[in-house]
Structure formats: C-alpha cells, structure tokens
Amino acid sequence: MSEPIHVLLAGDRFVLNRLLAEALEAEGGPAAWQPRELELPWPHVPFGRVAEVDEASGTEEQLIEALRGARVCLTQMAPLTERVLAACPDLELFAVSRGGPVNANLAAAARRGVTVTFAPGRNAASTAEHALGLMLAAMRRIPQAHAGLLAGRWESERYAWDATGLEVEGATVGLVGAGAIGRRVAAALLALGAEVLVADPYADPAALPAGVRTVPLAELLAAATVVSLHARLTPETAGLVGAAEIAAMRPGSVLVNCARGGLLDYAALAAALRSGHLFAAGLDVYDVEPLPPEHPLRGAPNVVLTPHLAGASRAVARRAARMVAAEAGRWLRGEPPLHPAGPGAAVL
Missing domain, CATH: 3.40.50.720 (NAD(P)-binding Rossmann-like Domain)
Incomplete structure (x- = not known):
C-alpha cells in the first residue's frame, strides 16, 4: 500500500x-x-x-x-x-x-x-439570492419599516401612496450581465412575473431562460424599472454605469449591485438618490471597501447596504x-x- x-x-x-x-x-x-x-x-x-x-x-x-x-x-x-x-x-x-x-x-x-x-x-446561487433580497428590500423599503418598528414607532403612514414601494410583478427588470448569477436572477424574476431584459454582448441567447430578451445597454437603461448588475469587472466593464448611464435610467427606478464595485460610479449614484431621480438602491459591493465614514452613500436616502456578504x-x-x-x-x-x-x- x-x-x-x-x-x-x-x-x-x-x-x-x-x-x-x-x-x-x-x-x-x-x-x-x-x-x-x-x-x-x-x-x-x-x-x-x-x-x-x-x-x-x-x-x-x-x-x-x-x-x-x-x-x-x-x-x-x-x-x-x-x-x-x-x-x-x-x-x-x-x-x-x-x-x-x-x-x-x-x-x-x-x-x-x-x-x-x-x-x-x-457562490452563484447565494449571490443571486442576495441580489434578489436587496432588490425586494429596496423596492419595498423593508429596512426603513424595520428600523421604525425597532425604534418604537408604528408607522401606519407608510401605507400612504407617496410612501409605498414597488412590485416586481409587472415590472421591467434589466440585468447587466448574464453569467451563472445573472441567469439565476433572471429565472427567479420571471417566476415572480417580471419582464426581464439582459444586456450582455457575450451572452448565449440559447443559455438564457425562456422569455428573457437581450437588448443593448442603452435600451435596457431606458426601459427598466430595476437595473441589477451582474457583469465581471474587466478593463472593458470598469465604470460601465457612470453618471451618464444613471441619468439615462427611468425616473423613480432602482439600481442593485452585487457584482463588483468598479462597475459603478457611486458618487453619481448617491447624487441620484438625493435628487430623487432614483427611487432606491441595494448594494453589496463598493468602490472603496470597507466603506469609509465620509462616503457619499452614507446618509443617502432609500439605500440598502450590506458589507460584501452576497457570497456568505x-x-x-x-x-x-x-x-x-x-x-x-x-x-x-x-x-x-x-x-x-x-x-x-x-x-x-
């Protein structure tokens, strides 16, 4: 032996x-x-x-x-x-x-x-689930309601029209990137009744769930109520969603990033949240990690933040x-x- x-x-x-x-x-x-x-x-x-x-x-x-x-x-x-x-x-x-x-x-x-x-x-399944969790939490403003209840408030005024959130069913959700994670997110969103668009020049349409439509990034940004990032970070995709792309998103839309911090301009995102151009954001990755105390996202309204835990x-x-x-x-x-x-x- x-x-x-x-x-x-x-x-x-x-x-x-x-x-x-x-x-x-x-x-x-x-x-x-x-x-x-x-x-x-x-x-x-x-x-x-x-x-x-x-x-x-x-x-x-x-x-x-x-x-x-x-x-x-x-x-x-x-x-x-x-x-x-x-x-x-x-x-x-x-x-x-x-x-x-x-x-x-x-x-x-x-x-x-x-x-x-x-x-x-x-960690494809875990990250896909976390992205969906952030998406739902941001759209329905779950963390804010939770914080109010913990603080001793029963905020029934959150039922008012201006304070309510968004639904996935019937919404158009755009996924930037259609790898192992993006495809899982797409399948889950279709099951929840969303229309799903994908922007990924390297995606194989035959590998996407039935019902997903591939479009250029500009078309996706203009059409989607929710934009979720799932692209790899490469020299080609660094800074993919900057100030111009955020400005091109629909007013009142939601942005989610569980992919890589280098894909997104976070200063422009914070400004769009403060101005009300975006309804909310859900983020697990950042341009600087750990997130510094002076980061513009701290204090921005309607943002759900987790500390790079999607794969945990x-x-x-x-x-x-x-x-x-x-x-x-x-x-x-x-x-x-x-x-x-x-x-x-x-x-x-």
Missing part, C-alpha cells in the same frame, strides 16, 4: 478546516491522505495584499512552515507567492476554493510545475470545500483538473 499523501488544509473562519477534512476524506478515503491544518484569520482579520498576490490571509512565513513536505494544499485565502513556491518544492497542487485565484501567483506556479485550481460558480452562506462554504477536495481526488487518480487556473485565468 502506498504512503498517504501529505496535505495542508489551510482553511479560515468561513471555509472551515473541518469542512475541508470531511470533503477530502470522501476523495480516496482516510488512508489516502495525511492532513495537517493551518487556520487563517479571515474574515476576523481582513484579507489584503501579501507580497505580489492580492486578497490573501496569513503570512508567507506561516504558509512556508505549514507546507513543509506537503504535496497538496486546499485553501481559500493562503498566499501562494514566488517565495512560498521557492521554499516548498514538494508542492504539486494548490486548490483555491474561490471563484478567482487572486491569492496565487499563477505565472510563478506554472514555472515551477505547480497546478493551481479554483472553484468557479461556488453555509452552503457556499460546504460547496467550496467539496470543489477543492474533488480536485485533490482527481490529482490522486492521475486525472486532469476540472478547473485549472493558468496565468491568463479570469478573476471573477
């Missing part, structure tokens, strides 16, 4: 080492692996840049020490840098349990023959653990990785 493979489980307070261990044991059985654990401090300690990689948790020194002799690493946030790779020649597989392996130096890994994998789509569900953590463990299983069996991340891999 062959010796068990040394594996480092470098989980954190979201993708737990316990989840990684359970998922790994299902791939090859407990005799196949000899795991050790490193718990990284995210999200209790914010991620950041480590050497040349982004959005990482922990230090190079911690990872180098923990990786000694390990051939496989399952992680979400550990920093795979040039220095780590040089110090850990036994490493063969670095499986990242997130939608973009930004914490791995992919070019350096390729030069050293280390396979890096990632977990695309792990227990189902996502379990799914992420299963996806990286599955890559370890494929590696063990000599099969090619399902989601390899080369130097040109897209960051979602």
Whole structure:
C-alpha cells in the first residue's frame, strides 16, 4: 500500500478546516491522505495584499512552515507567492476554493510545475439570492419599516401612496450581465412575473431562460424599472454605469449591485438618490471597501447596504470545500483538473 499523501488544509473562519477534512476524506478515503491544518484569520482579520498576490490571509512565513513536505494544499485565502513556491518544492497542487485565484501567483506556479485550481460558480446561487433580497428590500423599503418598528414607532403612514414601494410583478427588470448569477436572477424574476431584459454582448441567447430578451445597454437603461448588475469587472466593464448611464435610467427606478464595485460610479449614484431621480438602491459591493465614514452613500436616502456578504452562506462554504477536495481526488487518480487556473485565468 502506498504512503498517504501529505496535505495542508489551510482553511479560515468561513471555509472551515473541518469542512475541508470531511470533503477530502470522501476523495480516496482516510488512508489516502495525511492532513495537517493551518487556520487563517479571515474574515476576523481582513484579507489584503501579501507580497505580489492580492486578497490573501496569513503570512508567507506561516504558509512556508505549514507546507513543509506537503504535496497538496486546499485553501481559500493562503498566499501562494514566488517565495512560498521557492521554499516548498514538494508542492504539486494548490486548490483555491474561490471563484478567482487572486491569492496565487499563477505565472510563478506554472514555472515551477505547480497546478493551481479554483472553484468557479461556488457562490452563484447565494449571490443571486442576495441580489434578489436587496432588490425586494429596496423596492419595498423593508429596512426603513424595520428600523421604525425597532425604534418604537408604528408607522401606519407608510401605507400612504407617496410612501409605498414597488412590485416586481409587472415590472421591467434589466440585468447587466448574464453569467451563472445573472441567469439565476433572471429565472427567479420571471417566476415572480417580471419582464426581464439582459444586456450582455457575450451572452448565449440559447443559455438564457425562456422569455428573457437581450437588448443593448442603452435600451435596457431606458426601459427598466430595476437595473441589477451582474457583469465581471474587466478593463472593458470598469465604470460601465457612470453618471451618464444613471441619468439615462427611468425616473423613480432602482439600481442593485452585487457584482463588483468598479462597475459603478457611486458618487453619481448617491447624487441620484438625493435628487430623487432614483427611487432606491441595494448594494453589496463598493468602490472603496470597507466603506469609509465620509462616503457619499452614507446618509443617502432609500439605500440598502450590506458589507460584501452576497457570497456568505453555509452552503457556499460546504460547496467550496467539496470543489477543492474533488480536485485533490482527481490529482490522486492521475486525472486532469476540472478547473485549472493558468496565468491568463479570469478573476471573477
């Protein structure tokens, strides 16, 4: 019988080492692996840049020490840098349990023959649900009613015409981007009785739910009661919805962003909320994170804010653990990785 493979489980307070261990044991059985654990401090300690990689948790020194002799690493946030790779020649597989392996130096890994994998789509369902939640909360002004009740007020005046909200049924909702998340949002909106438009030059119409109509962005902005952003952030889409696009939206419409902060001009959005041009907004991502105290959105009317939590569900953590463990299983069996991340891999 062959010796068990040394594996480092470098989980954190979201993708737990316990989840990684359970998922790994299902791939090859407990005799196949000899795991050790490193718990990284995210999200209790914010991620950041480590050497040349982004959005990482922990230090190079911690990872180098923990990786000694390990051939496989399952992680979400550990920093795979040039220095780590040089110090850990036994490493063969670095499986990242997130939608973009930004914490791995992919070019350096390729030069050293280390396979890096990632977990695309792990949080598609969670993010789609969060976008719908923000949309409904903003349209029906649920947070404001909740805050009034907590403060001891029974605000029956919210039943007045001028204070009431909007319905999804019968509304035109425009989705900017039709990837895994956008398609889920579209299907849910159709079930709620909305007319759904999509602006995405790369969308395959055959992959969209029946009843969705693809249109140019300008047409979508002019027609939609609700605009929800679901595009990737690329040089092409950076600043996609700026002051001019917000001004082109229908008066009294709603804007939702659970995608990337760089898609949207937040100063222009805050101004449109204050002027009354927009009815409301629901946001989970921002141009600056954490949101600074002086940000123009703070104090803007009719805005629902969450702190980049759309992908935070227990189902996502379990799914992420299963996806990286599955890559370890494929590696063990000599099969090619399902989601390899080369130097040109897209960051979602």
